Structure formats: C-alpha cells, structure tokens
C-alpha cells in the first residue's frame with residue numbers, strides 16, 4: 491500500500507519530520523528508493539538533462555515521461571510517485587489535461603507536478619476536479635529557462651511579492667504541495683509560513699517543509715558537475731568507474747569469467763556433436 495500524498499502533506503500541520511523527495515527515472519533506482527528512508531519519488535523532466543543529455547528540459551516528450559514513470563512505479567509499492575508534466579504538454583490547457591490524464595492512467599503514478607504560478611490556476615483547478623493530485627513548482631522553473639535565466643528568483647521586492655502571490659494562488663487552486671527552486675532562504679521560509687501545504691525546497695534553504703534532490707547530484711554520479719544547491723552524499727560515479735576498470739582488467743587477464751560464472755558440457759556429448767558437423771573447408775568461397 492502506498493503512502494498517500496495527503497498523509498505526507500499532513501506532516502506539516504502536525505509538526506512531523508521534513509518530507510524527503512528524490513528524483514528517479516528507472517526501475518532499479520526506484521527499488522533502491524523503496525528500501526531507503528526517502529518518502530516520495532519525483533520522475534522529473536530533469537531526465538532531459540541527466541538521462542538524455544539535453545541542455546534543458548524542453549525536448550522531453552509526454553511519451554518519455556510515461557516510459558520512465560511506468561518503470562519507476564513498477565519498482566515501488568509503498569513510495570508515492572509524482573510525475574512532471576513536460577514543457578511540450580503545456581502549450582494549451584487542453585493539451586495539459588490530456589497529458590496529465592494519460593500520465594496518471596498509463597503509469598499508475600499518484601500525482602503530476604507542473605511549473606508556474608497564478609496563470610496556472612484554471613489548469614490546476616481543472617486537474618484537481620478531475621481527480622488528479624497536483625504538485626506546484628515555483629521560483630526557478632526550468633521550463634522557463636529562456637525567459638528567467640538560470641538564477642535565483644524573488645530577489646527584489648516586486649519579485650518576492652509575485653512569488654508569495656503565486657504560492658497563495660496555486661494553494662487555493664488545490665495543489666497538495668509545491669517545489670520552491672532557487673528561492674532565497676528568507677523568502678522560502680516566509681512563503682512556507684503563510685501556506686498550509688508543504689514547500690519542498692531545492693535551493694530553497696532548510697526552512698522548507700522538505701527537500702528534493704536530483705538522483706545524479708546527490709549520489710555523485712556526474713563527477714564533473716555539482717550544482718550549488720546540491721551535495722554529493724555518495725561517490726557512485728567513482729565507484730562505478732572503479733568497477734568498470736576492475737571488470738576490464740579481469741577480462742584482459744582472462745580471470746573473468748571464473749569457474750562460478752560458467753556452465754559445462756559432457757565431453758562425450760560435445761565430441762558426438764562435433765563429429766556430426768563437418769569442419770569448415772578453408773578453400774570454400
């Protein structure tokens with residue numbers, strides 16, 4: 491039985507532990523999350539960057555989200571799964587409703603997440619009325635990188651007012667929680683204190699009601715890059731490289747595969763089989 495998102499969100503009003511969220515994009519990673527203390531998985535459209543190698547989230551398709559989210563759902567049974575609505579699904583409200591409905595029906599996920607503030611209120615209300623739980627995402631919203639630039643948001647008075655207003659508007663529309671990305675700590679805290687629903691920070695400081703990190707960042711898989719808002723809690727990139735080098739060395743030394751990795755054939759069966767197949771004629775064309 492999966493933990494319900496309303497139960498998770500409820501932790502805020504009951505003074506429970508911060509909510510721990512991580513991205514995952516495949517079955518094996520999802521199984522690891524299921525066995526950890528992490529509360530909730532986000533199948534983020536960051537898969538465009540960290541899985542597909544694009545320089546933004548914009549090229550990610552609805553089909554790719556469904557493909558990855560389905561494998562994450564298959565790898566979990568108790569952890570709830572939230573799936574991003576990708577940029578291409580947001581052209582019109584009808585497109586977004588169709589994409590969200592497809593994602594929920596085809597993946598078995600528990601919620602969608604969408605980026606944007608007050609202008610998303612009609613869409614959020616429509617999705618919630620249709621029975622689709624929605625998580626919001628404010629601050630730096632990667633799908634708007636071309637208009638916002640990759641930088642901390644809400645740094646002047648007008649921008650801070652806009653963020654506060656957006657947060658209250660999408661809460662009223664029915665989101666169960668919201669990501670605050672690259673928002674100054676003081677502002678993230680002020681937003682959280684005016685909301686009933688939890689805020690989940692990524693570059694939003696410790697005052698948020700929870701934190702989310704990208705799988706590759708927190709496990710240290712990409713050795714070339716650590717965003718400022720992240721920390722490597724492991725060195726899986728180095729561990730994977732060491733394992734690959736050890737594998738290559740043993741193949742080259744012919745010590746892998748070893749006896750326990752192979753199967754054998756009765757020599758008599760082999761010689762009878764060989765006798766029935768003539769050797770190749772080296773002069774044949």
Ligand code: KIV
Pocket residue numbers: 513532533534535536537574627669671692702704
């Ligand atoms: O796509 C994603 O991984 C996200 C997180 C950065 C919150 O939206």
